[in-house]
Amino acid sequence: MTTTTGADAAGGGTAEAGAEGPADAALRPHAEDAFAHELAALAAADDRPRPPRWRLSPWAVSTYLLGGTLPDGTEITPKYVGPRRIVEVAVATLATDRALLLLGVPGTAKTWVSEHLAAAVSGDSTLLVQGTAGTPEEAVRYGWNYAQLLAAGPSREALVPSPVMRAMAEGMTARVEELTRIPADVQDSLITILSEKTLPIAELGEEVQAVRGFNVIATANDRDRGVNELSSALRRRFNTVVLPLPASPEDEVGIVTQRVAQIGASLQLPPVPEAVDEIRRVVTVFRELRDGETADGRTKVKSPSGTLSTAEAISVVTGGLALAAHFGDGVLRASDVAAGIQSAVVRDPAADSVVWQEYLETVVREREGWKDLYRACREVTA
Numbered sequence: 359m360t361t362t363t364g365a366d367a368a369g370g371g372t373a374e375a376g377a378e379g380p381a382d383a384a385l386r387p388h389a390e391d392a393f394a395h396e397l398a399a400l401a402a403a404d405d406r407p408r409p410p411r412w413r414l415s416p417w418a419v420s421t422y423l424l425g426g427t428l429p430d431g432t433e434i435t436p437k438y439v440g441p442r443r444i445v446e447v448a449v450a451t452l453a454t455d456r457a458l459l460l461l462g463v464p465g466t467a468k469t470w471v472s473e474h475l476a477a478a479v480s481g482d483s484t485l486l487v488q489g490t491a492g493t494p495e496e497a498v499r500y501g502w503n504y505a506q507l508l509a510a511g512p513s514r515e516a517l518v519p520s521p522v523m524r525a526m527a528e529g530m531t532a533r534v535e536e537l538t539r540i541p542a543d544v545q546d547s548l549i550t551i552l553s554e555k556t557l558p559i560a561e562l563g564e565e566v567q568a569v570r571g572f573n574v575i576a577t578a579n580d581r582d583r584g585v586n587e588l589s590s591a592l593r594r595r596f597n598t599v600v601l602p603l604p605a606s607p608e609d610e611v612g613i614v615t616q617r618v619a620q621i622g623a624s625l626q627l628p629p630v631p632e633a634v635d636e637i638r639r640v641v642t643v644f645r646e647l648r649d650g651e652t653a654d655g656r657t658k659v660k661s662p663s664g665t666l667s668t669a670e671a672i673s674v675v676t677g678g679l680a681l682a683a684h685f686g687d688g689v690l691r692a693s694d695v696a697a698g699i700q701s702a703v704v705r706d707p708a709a710d711s712v713v714w715q716e717y718l719e720t721v722v723r724e725r726e727g728w729k730d731l732y733r734a735c736r737e738v739t740a
């Protein structure tokens with residue numbers, strides 16, 4: 359574990375916290391390091407039963423994700439903003455012998471929730487398989503150190519365990535990112551692991567049996583459906599939890615405000631106060647374009663090809679804060695977010711520019727108090 363100074367910056371939720379981080383702190387510490395103080399406080403306060411090898415009880419894991427105040431006054435910052443029941447179902451699943459599949463459109467915090475769940479349950483979020491079209495079977499099962507394999511033949515020493523194999527042996531949580539991008543035959547090797555809870559090593563005539571505490575959290579993107587359909591055999595091994603887009607504009611503004619403060623602090627951006635009005639406008643633009651109509655329901659607008667997720671709103675605002683802090687007067691203004699909004703909206707230069715122009719002229723231009731945003735957007739568009 360790293361020291362908690364830099365970690366506090368990421369976890370503290372206040373922009374001021376970042377100024378004290380050491381210059382050599384990890385740019386993005388793992389959840390278990392960034393929030394080590396919260397996890398320790400929860401473990402100390404937690405007197406409920408813990409499933410085998412869990413660092414915390416299911417109750418404490420949900421509190422870690424959703425936030426709260428402990429009896430000793432420690433504030434647990436909310437990591438996930440959304441329905442409590444979703445988190446509870448996810449945590450309860452991990453305490454059973456079924457694996458957890460987090461499903462949703464891009465930018466709904468699937469990866470983020472998976473990392474924090476693994477950190478809270480096992481104290482380690484790094485047993486990770488990144489799913490791509492090129493993910494080989496070794497990434498899910500095991501590989502070999504070829505120098506040793508050639509020198510001395512197959513042995514335990516020459517074996518390179520995958521993150522999943524290590525999680526099985528140690529009773530930990532393994533993470534599989536973007537499960538549906540993994541080729542079907544590699545996905546299939548997960549079936550035995552999840553149903554038999556064993557991983558045979560044919561070359562050695564041995565097996566690694568999962569010890570209690572082992573489980574898998576996978577994430578998959580709604581939009582990738584059809585890239586590699588999840589086989590029904592594999593799907594049956596998972597409980598699926600769908601992460602929704604933020605229900606209300608206020609929820610989304612809250613998520614963006616909180617994450618931007620945390621990211622700004624860990625990047626040691628100078629604090630920028632009073633950003634919430636501008637954040638509200640970015641979120642409004644994204645939601646209206648996503649929903650295909652204005653917030654008051656009066657005007658239909660066309661949707662661009664990109665997803666315009668909460669995650670993208672977070673990067674637009676973070677980028678804007680950097681501009682405001684380094685080149686502006688320290689207040690986030692329309693001119694700091696305009697270019698970011700445009701590049702998020704206009705993904706396909708031909709089709710999306712038309713959509714964007716139309717939205718600018720019919721909605722942004724006409725809206726009371728939005729003249730500055732209109733002008734700033736026109737400037738970057740021209």
Ligand SMILES: Nc1ncnc2c1ncn2[C@@H]1O[C@H](COP(=O)(O)OP(=O)(O)OP(=O)(O)O)[C@@H](O)[C@H]1O
Nearest residue numbers: 437438439440464465466467468469470579668669
């Ligand atoms: N409901 C939410 N609560 C808290 N943070 C959120 C929420 N929705 C989005 N975020 C933030 O959005 C960012 C991106 O989320 P993440 O990368 O986990 O999305 P994802 O669902 O894995 O997307 P993709 O499908 O593109 O992989 C994170 O910083 C996360 O904090």
Ligand SMILES: [Mg+2]
Nearest residue numbers: 468469470577
């Ligand atoms: Mg993801």
